[in-house]
Amino acid sequence: MTSTPRILTLLAAGALALGLSACASTGGAERAETESPDPGQTLVDGTCPTGKGVTLAVDSSALKGGTSQTWCYATTEKIAVADIVAAAGLTVEGTKQYGDQVVCRVNGLPSASEPVGSTKDPAYIEKCESMPAGFAYWALWTKTEGGTWDYAQEGLSTLTAQPGESVELLFTLDGVPAAPAA
Numbered sequence: 088m089t090s091t092p093r094i095l096t097l098l099a100a101g102a103l104a105l106g107l108s109a110c111a112s113t114g115g116a117e118r119a120e121t122e123s124p125d126p127g128q129t130l131v132d133g134t135c136p137t138g139k140g141v142t143l144a145v146d147s148s149a150l151k152g153g154t155s156q157t158w159c160y161a162t163t164e165k166i167a168v169a170d171i172v173a174a175a176g177l178t179v180e181g182t183k184q185y186g187d188q189v190v191c192r193v194n195g196l197p198s199a200s201e202p203v204g205s206t207k208d209p210a211y212i213e214k215c216e217s218m219p220a221g222f223a224y225w226a227l228w229t230k231t232e233g234g235t236w237d238y239a240q241e242g243l244s245t246l247t248a249q250p251g252e253s254v255e256l257l258f259t260l261d262g263v264p265a266a267p268a269a
Contacts, residue, residue: 130174135159135251138232142253143171144267147196149260151204168246168254179243179256184217188242190225191215193256197223205261228255228267236267 135142140161147153160171169187172179178194181187197203197213205211207222219225227239232251239246239254248254255267 129161130171131159131161133157133159134253135161138251140250141166141168141171141248143168143175144253144255144257145175145177145193146255146264146267147193147258149258149263150196153196153258163250165247165249168248169244171248171254172243172256180215181243182215182217182219185242187244189218190227190243190256191219193225193258196258203260207261222262223260224258226257226259228257229253230255230267 134157136159140159142157142159144155144157146155148155158171158175160166160174178192179187179190180192182189182191191213192199192215199214200212202210202212203223205220205223208220211220211223213219213223227243227246228236229239229246229248230236230253232249236255246254257264257267259265
């Protein structure tokens with residue numbers, strides 16, 4: 088029997104390979120760093136200044152009605168990513184089979200009653216039963232300070248981040264976007 092993290096890693100690697108073959112560049116613009124949060128202010132819009140907290144981005148722009156938003160969670164300590172997600176007021180739904188270790192919906196996206204908009208399967212509606220389709224899924228990405236983006240090696244409920252690190256929930260539809268913007 089294959090373990091859940093191994094299955095997630097294999098699925099993520101396959102999706103990344105397909106996405107990269109279809110897309111030579113992420114085409115995303117650089118995000119500007121915010122000023123340091125005011126004392127007592129934990130969450131502010133924008134990217135954290137270097138080492139001043141953990142940056143959280145959520146990008147559902149591949150979906151109809153989707154958006155892209157970034158927050159800085161001010162901290163000098165290691166923190167559970169689920170706590171940052173909660174502070175941002177995000178509603179995250181996992182799958183019936185894997186719970187919140189596999190993200191199925193963020194803030195109601197993709198819709199539970201309408202097709203996701205895929206050209207690969209125009210009638211596909213995400214039901215959150217098991218693993219999402221390889222052409223329409225949320226991926227959890229991490230980046231160390233000064234590093235590059237990589238698929239998270241664990242799920243949202245167990246993932247932690249250090250000040251200076253970034254985390255992104257990215258919805259990929261038909262291989263685009265293949266990875267978070269720089």
